[in-house]
Amino acid sequence: MKDPANPTSRTPEDDRLRRRIGPTIRDVARMANVSIGTVSKALNNNGSLKAETRERVIAVANALGFRPNSLAQSLHRRHSFTVGLISNDSFGRFTMPIAEGLEACLADRQIAVFMCNATDDPERERQHVEQLLGKRVDGMVITARRADRRPGLDGALRGLPVIYVFSQSDDPEAVCLLPDDEGGARMAVEHLIGLGRQRIAHITGPERFEAVRLRRDGYRQALTAAGLAEGEGYYLSGDWSEKWGYDAAARLFAHGREPPDALFCGNDQIARGAADALRERGIAVPEDVAIVGFDNWNVMTEASRPPLTSVDLNLRALGREAGRRLIAMIDGTPMRGVSRLPCTLVIRESCGAKTDTLTGTEDYA
Amino acid sequence: MKDPANPTSRTPEDDRLRRRIGPTIRDVARMANVSIGTVSKALNNNGSLKAETRERVIAVANALGFRPNSLAQSLHRRHSFTVGLISNDSFGRFTMPIAEGLEACLADRQIAVFMCNATDDPERERQHVEQLLGKRVDGMVITARRADRRPGLDGALRGLPVIYVFSQSDDPEAVCLLPDDEGGARMAVEHLIGLGRQRIAHITGPERFEAVRLRRDGYRQALTAAGLAEGEGYYLSGDWSEKWGYDAAARLFAHGREPPDALFCGNDQIARGAADALRERGIAVPEDVAIVGFDNWNVMTEASRPPLTSVDLNLRALGREAGRRLIAMIDGTPMRGVSRLPCTLVIRESCGAKTDTLTGTEDYA
DNA sequence: GCCAATTAGGAAAACCTTTTCCTTAACTGA
DNA sequence: TCAGTTAAGGAAAAGGTTTTCCTAATTGGC
Known part of the structure; x- marks a missing residue:
């Protein structure tokens, strides 16, 4: 059904296609009376073209709503x-x-x-x-x-x-x-030590996580650096839940022996669970016991009573x-x-310091 | 620097390129001694090819680690x-x-x-x-x-x-x-009614959310359908936080007048806050007051005490x-x-029914 | 007014596939 | 043996763009 009088006129059916698919560089070239190479040069601002030509081509492209086909470009540009x-x-x-x-x-x-x-x-x-x-x-x-x-x-x-x-x-x-993780933990524990805490316990998640092991190491480094001993039974590994935080805290404070004056927790859920346990026992946070969490997950840090100081992973x-x-x-x-x-320590009420944000130092391994 | 004896040998520099970019269909064709069209047919399982040819081509393609270029395919296939x-x-x-x-x-x-x-x-x-x-x-x-x-x-x-x-x-x-949302709310409230609750309050989020308005409507429809009246001050709109749930529950149960026997909450954070408030007042959940939340966000539903029954949006x-x-x-x-x-009602302990999962009926607007 | 140098823009190859159409060869049946 | 099918695979266009190379036209210098 081609029109023999005008062999290049694929306009009728072509147009319908274009409407679904958008104009191509050929359409722009035809409208602007230049070759497709020139259109490409005009739009990509290279080649040597008269300013007038360049502008005219760009104007036509805009008028047509031409959008270069990224697939074709990528194919060529690798x-x-x-x-x-x-x-x-x-x-x-x-x-x-x-x-x-x-x-x-x-x-x-x-x-x-x-x-x-x-x-x-x-x-x-x-x-x-x-x-x-x-x-x-x-x-x-x-x-x-x-x-x-x-x-x-x-x-x-x-x-x-x-x-x-x-x-x-x-x-x-x-x-x-x-x-x-290690640096973040060290920073958190150093902060607690700086606030005068001496008996700092660590409640954390499952040891199969490398993060758990690293945070534990950071915790111990900070203690050692400050000349503090890790209390007997002060390191508690469980799962990542509030319930575990609650249970672990209950365990720490139920014993007859001297309780911790600070809890460094492996994540915010654990910290919140621990805070709940303390509140129910009438132990004041942060006055009696300071708490620091990990992850800085605002759903937890803000709903916790009091709001949690926490280490942000800066994801x-x-x-x-x-x-x-x-x-x-x-x-x-x-x-x-x-x-x-580096991680960041976001200070809220649970550690007893005034609200602040501290960022760790870069530490490329 | 072309080798005049073998004009098609672009192998040396070509090969280096290929190694970065992967073999193309031409490489497969050359190796298999067929045309690129034949390779295409073999790999796409069309055209008419001898079984042996097809298999040989496929074998060569695999050996070369040929991976068709999606960009080129897309360009052609539209x-x-x-x-x-x-x-x-x-x-x-x-x-x-x-x-x-x-x-x-x-x-x-x-x-x-x-x-x-x-x-x-x-x-x-x-x-x-x-x-x-x-x-x-x-x-x-x-x-x-x-x-x-x-x-x-x-x-x-x-x-x-x-x-x-x-x-x-x-x-x-x-x-x-x-x-x-509306159907989910209706289902939740009907469930509470089915458990014998008569004075059901609704604590929810900001009314600018359409979801809040729809859930409220569902709540009221269920009450009306059961011939129950909405208690004075039983609809409380605030923000989406635990704190608001806590405060709203405190308000509902502080008044001298008859307290609700069930809370339907606009989300799980509100529900959990409310549950905390009740527990602190010595009000038993679900015995004295049943609670149903919304979103079925397991971080909340599972940490809440008791675990929350909640409407799942099935996202x-x-x-x-x-x-x-x-x-x-x-x-x-x-x-x-x-x-x-439809939404799903996930039943846990906070509403007093036995654990279950109920899915709403399809309801196309 | 003529040659060289520059500028503007066109033609065509290249990017990698798919698909249509066509050619060749082999096969079928009489 | 020969015409007519059918099977097998090749050649080439198409898809949309970029880029290289080339030609034609303009300019400048003398």
């Missing part, structure tokens, strides 16, 4: 301006702030983020990696893998920039970004930094090894 | 197998389960999800939409916009499938998917359904209007 984020906690409480920081950083550079949830299932992870590689992502971020470090994804992604955030890899060459900052490093790697800067970013 | 998700609560507590459900549904169909955070800023939203359109997404999901409905994004995305989840649009044609299911509908729209099925998905 960069997709796209990265993948593989989460393992089902987009949980930890992945969210990381994703937010990452996305904010990358969005500034016009890089979009594919979000995938692998739920710690190696097979799903593999599928996602496969898909992302097919889509030619420029880089990849892996977050919140479980304690048990799995072999890297190294096989498939030869040379592709990858960064593990809040998560580790077996590969010593891998780039990992983590919060400085948003972690995400942003991951974005920066990934961009650097994509731009060719070589990177390797594990870095830890 | 489908990118990609959708955009624009969140407005900074990947908050509500977006995440929705995203999880959506991703799970779409991943089954090999569709990847771009996640963008607009933080309720129209300008950022516009930028993200622009970027996504450039990337030629097949569809778009908008979540968790604020109460104040903003004009649709309708201008730019002529004809692109868009679905609003947990969020509304001015455009009456827009496809919206929401939880059935994961909402996300999955959004995925299904988006796929349908992409496949050409026309859709419009607002749908609401």
